[in-house]
Amino acid sequence: MDEIRNMGEDSLIDKLLEQVPAAALGTGAAGAGDDCAVIEADGDVQQLLKTDAMVEGRHWDPDTEASRVGWKAVARVISDIAAMGGRPEEFLVTLALPGSVSVDWATGLYRGMGKCLEAFGARMVGGETTRCPEGAPVVISIAARGVVNREQVTLRSEGKAGDLLLVTGKLGGSLEERHLDFLPRVEEADWLTRQFKPTAMMDLSDGLAADLPRLARASGCGAKLDHSALPLHANCSIEQALNDGEDYELLFAIDADSVAPLRESWAKRFPETALSVIGSLCEIEEGDTLSGGWDHFRKD
């Protein structure tokens, strides 16, 4: 009997979605495969729906301060909403946890979630707690609704061969600490999608080596990556920038002519934050082969 650990996450999801009748499956931007699902609404504002889960021992060490775990859980979802050009609105929190978890830990978790929601103007509107057997890891599942102006919606799938690939900030070494306190790029993504509409965008959560092929594939393109151009955090190698994951930076494709004016405006608007050209989209057969990054099933 085949076990899911023998499949990659992406092919598992493809196989699971095949089980759902076509009539019960969202299509296009309201389907699986982007940072969020886009729900068409009348008027200029569209809706985004997103869920994200974290598992104790995989997404945080058990000895991590609970409030930082809470911050991260919410910030990850805000990062996905930002990557579509959107703003976070309502959040629902589901906790599955053993009865031996301390009340202090649980309240710390909520304090961190509340802090992050407040910082980004979002609200908690519900959720659920349910009990797991002793020994099971705590699972935190967050669901959120965001909104996005129709003309700012940025999918992964509209990149074109010839577009340049850019990344915000620096990559690698997130596990040092940064993955617990990062600031999702809401302001940067909002500015970018208003001023210089990227053709495709996503946030980097599983590492460039896993995420870039997803963006390229969604756009029906290959990708060429200039390894020497990768912006590295201090003491990080190129390998780390490719594979560590949890950078929560924006990766986007944009037509080549826009890049010079974009970089000039960016440097004025966000002088503290690097913006680097790291490669380009190309025809599929001309693309580099990239492998690595974080796969939720293959890796142990």
Add this chain to the structure above:
Amino acid sequence: MDEIRNMGEDSLIDKLLEQVPAAALGTGAAGAGDDCAVIEADGDVQQLLKTDAMVEGRHWDPDTEASRVGWKAVARVISDIAAMGGRPEEFLVTLALPGSVSVDWATGLYRGMGKCLEAFGARMVGGETTRCPEGAPVVISIAARGVVNREQVTLRSEGKAGDLLLVTGKLGGSLEERHLDFLPRVEEADWLTRQFKPTAMMDLSDGLAADLPRLARASGCGAKLDHSALPLHANCSIEQALNDGEDYELLFAIDADSVAPLRESWAKRFPETALSVIGSLCEIEEGDTLSGGWDHFRKD
């Protein structure tokens, strides 16, 4: 250090929500404490947001056919949306599971979810799979958006002393099998909230003994329960009707004058489905003391 198992679920949630700054907390109908959060939108249609989680070994036995688990996971959420007077729209599915789970099980789960979504005109638009250590139970977390006509929105909190309490269908003994294949009362709730607007409504998931006090408390009332009037499934005791949980029937309060015409119309529209008056709302100090039902933390 106090453990969460020593708190009831409701008081744990209250304590957790205290940690969230007021600005980051939904209020009123867009807050925690009802079957769904209601998100105000312009126009006649409002939005509902809901999350619900199931844990292997608690909400289903490991030897249950996967497709029935999938049906149940989706149907529970549809039941919550129906209990607000709404219709289900988009669903996101989060799975946290060990790598040893078979691909067959996972595809069966999605087949069941797809079947239920299709049956109720809803769509799967995304989700996530994430891996848990071996030995951890499978956790399924479902998030959904529903819609509801403004005049049909029915909260738990608007019941009045003197309202009669009614319940659809029969209660007790769900664990025999019924909890895996039930049909959420979408059509019944839609009809009810159009024709005879209840003052308060919820679905019965944790058992009448746990759920009725929640409806009464939310409405600032007490409740008197006529135990002899409880509609029982075959071979079920009153104790089971109170405590088994997972009935997924509608419990609602409605002004006493509406009950006779309601029952007459109901019998024509839903001749197969019982509708029973089981008690009334009253002033807090006159209410019965009910305890029992399903508490996600206290019970083992």
